[in-house]
Amino acid sequence: MIKRMISFVRPLIPALCLSLLTGLAAESLQVIVAWFTGIIITTHFSWPDLWFILIVIVIGGICAFVEQYSGHYVAFKILATIRKLVYRKIQKLAPAGLDQKQSGDLLKTIGSDIEAMEIFYAHTIVPLFLGLIFLVGVSIIFALIAPIAGLIYLICGILIGIGLPLFKANKIADKNSELSKVQGQIQQDMFEAIRGRDILIQLDAVSKKLAAVRSNYQEEAIVSQQVGLLNWQKGWLKLIILIISWIITAAGLISFNYPLATVLPLLLAFPFAFKPVEALASLSDSLSKGFGAAKRVFALLDTPEPKSQNSGTLQIEQIQDLKIQNLNFSYPNRDVEVLKDVSLTLKQGQIGGIIGPSGSGKSTLVKLIMEWYPVSEDTISLNGTELNKIDHNSLWSQINYLTQEPQLFSDSIRQNLTLGDETFCDSDLWNILSEVQLTDLVKQLPKGLDEPLEALDLELSAGEAQRLALARALLHPSSFLILDEPTSNLDVLNEKIILYAIKKHYQGMVLMITHREESLSICDVVWKISNGQVKISR
Known part of the structure; x- marks a missing residue:
């Protein structure tokens, strides 16, 4: 399925590469600003240094804009392609191929599921490569300046970028799948309630139908809270790991008698260097939603077409x-x-x-x-x-x-x-x-x-x-x-x-x-x- 999803990206590789390169530039420039701020504090202040920092900030902002624009350009282009494929498939399936399908499930597939696939294309591919490149590149640069800083950054980055995505990943995927089923049932119930409103009124069954819908909404809220709790736990673990690693880095640099001109820039740049890596921590949740949505969309696209319509x-x-x-x-x-x-x-x-x-x-x-x-x-x-x-x-x-x-x-x-x-x-x-x-x-x-x-x-x-x-x-x-x-x-x-x-x-x-x-x-x-x-x- 991943291979099939990536196949949509091939015609847009130049735009995707632009997004990755400008993203690297934007994140790197933030680290550079923090580093030079530490140097200015420990040495002496001069106006050229301030102008240099301001110019870097402006360039970083432009790069960040280009990265977001090109990334979403890729996502929206791909989603437009997928929508066309889905709508053409529906035309080919109708009427017999859709005769046995639930209206609520079909509406969810052509609506929110296609939208959910944007997570993969706009918030997964580039952040994944960006985080991995930053993890390796910054570890090497920090190690050249202070080996202990590079080692701690690498260990902390692996814990955040690789360990946290695996934290209860199966449970998060199961809960996202359960949430999707509940949302599909809600759409089906609402669709039936609207179409059958006259019958419900005649038989005085409106309150019962609304009670069933409310029950599904309550179930959706419970599952959403469970997913949110798992992500909240991951967020706190990430913060704790960052604080501990920063403290250990500071203690290590001081204990090895590194000069203040090295310690302060490293400590200021250290948190900013984790921003691309932190994005990897949320991939398990976004990937499970994106893959679940893609699975349902591809299932529709793979539905056999009635033979009679081509005979x-x-x-x-x-x-x-x-x-x-x-x-x-x-x-x-x-x-x-x-x-x-x-x-x-x-x-x-x-x-x-x-x-x-x-x-x-x-x-x-x-x-x-x-x-x-x-x-x-x-x-x-x-x-x-x-x-x-x-x-x-x-x-x-x-x-x-x-x-x-x-x-x-x-x-x-x-x-x-x-x-x-x-x-x-x-x-x-x-x-x-x-x-x-x-x-x-x-x-x-x-x-x-x-x-x-x-x-x-x-x-x-x-x-x-x-x-x-x-x-x-x-x-x-x-x-x-x-x-x-x-x-x-x-x-x-x-x-x-x-x-x-x-x-x-x-x-x-x-x-x-x-x-x-x-x-x-x-x-x-x-x-x-x-x-x-x-x-x-x-």
């Missing part, structure tokens, strides 16, 4: 008929068959209905028709062509899929209908709204078609939202309309409006999935599904 190349202009023969299906990595020997036929102009209880395989059948998952040859065909030979983008362009929960966007009614297609004029939009009986509602709004849906959050009922989604489906031409439980959450009036609009205005082929007998009144043919098996009902 077909044939284009399809209009779906005239659907034929399913002897279809058997079980989800990947599962042994239980969801569908067993399913056969049915639907033609242009027909409205077909599939009824059955929850978990009987209705939605699975729809996903297979839309080529979310690969199917065996000669099982599903459109216009006499095997499904796996048809390009999936061409297929999806001919299908409108209306789910139980309408997908509306935080934008105006116009944008929710047109999805950015500027070829639709206002008359097209008003006509389609008339077909689903939403004209009066929209005309009453202050901005009409340009009214943002956020303003209607408390006014738009479930039925009106579903009718708006249906209007969008009717507005965008297709030859196959799939309805997955479109009226299960609606009252009788809204159900009748939607079914009437479909019956009267949709000219293509319709397949409706439902568990309500009343919704099948508009269907020309009905199949009943039970335990994955389909039988014609009427």
Whole structure:
């Protein structure tokens, strides 16, 4: 994994080298300022010496700025590359490859995990090399001036830069992993609470859901405190080691009768020489977070892509008929068959209905028709062509899929209908709204078609939202309309409006999935599904 992470750095090695060199210069100049301050104190003060120190300080500040700028430039460039890879991967995985993934975990991976990887690129690579170079280089320089100072600095540097990172490193890594899992669960709970807020309110379960979220937040706080305590212990150990080493160095220099002109500059420069080495002490915590985040990001990037999305190349202009023969299906990595020997036929102009209880395989059948998952040859065909030979983008362009929960966007009614297609004029939009009986509602709004849906959050009922989604489906031409439980959450009036609009205005082929007998009144043919098996009902 480390090799894979470093592979992203190769195109940016010049910037990384610049960061390392300027970082070395900035840290070295701080030690030089402290050293010359000791020399000035022990000898005599002169204005040229002061100007020299001021110039060194300015140069050091410039070097520090360049080091930070170039280091973060490398990090942000790499993170932009990783984001592009992740988003492209999500596009390739959707929809089947994301069908079984938790929304909270996915949000964490594409959000905070990618951000956490910045720790490795901006705060690990350069500080690691900088600390090691300083540890060796300063030990040699101090040893040339006073061997005891060089020896003590080397021992202290090893304790801080190598010993402390190993201090409870496994425990810190475990706690960071536990913290990441809790944070992922919190995001999942919040995501579910927001999407299911209406159901939670109806069932008076808001307090219980909030209690579960609070419990997770409390667990997060406990684990965060445990991680903080471990880092606090490391911080105190580092301070104790520095103080003891400084005292021993001072005592050693005095006992060996080194002149004050050597002792004072060494003692003043000694603490400043540890700053790059101190950064190594925090690497165990930052590395465990960065590696944990990288592991989850790479796991997403390595997720196998559904085979069906790369199989077909044939284009399809209009779906005239659907034929399913002897279809058997079980989800990947599962042994239980969801569908067993399913056969049915639907033609242009027909409205077909599939009824059955929850978990009987209705939605699975729809996903297979839309080529979310690969199917065996000669099982599903459109216009006499095997499904796996048809390009999936061409297929999806001919299908409108209306789910139980309408997908509306935080934008105006116009944008929710047109999805950015500027070829639709206002008359097209008003006509389609008339077909689903939403004209009066929209005309009453202050901005009409340009009214943002956020303003209607408390006014738009479930039925009106579903009718708006249906209007969008009717507005965008297709030859196959799939309805997955479109009226299960609606009252009788809204159900009748939607079914009437479909019956009267949709000219293509319709397949409706439902568990309500009343919704099948508009269907020309009905199949009943039970335990994955389909039988014609009427």
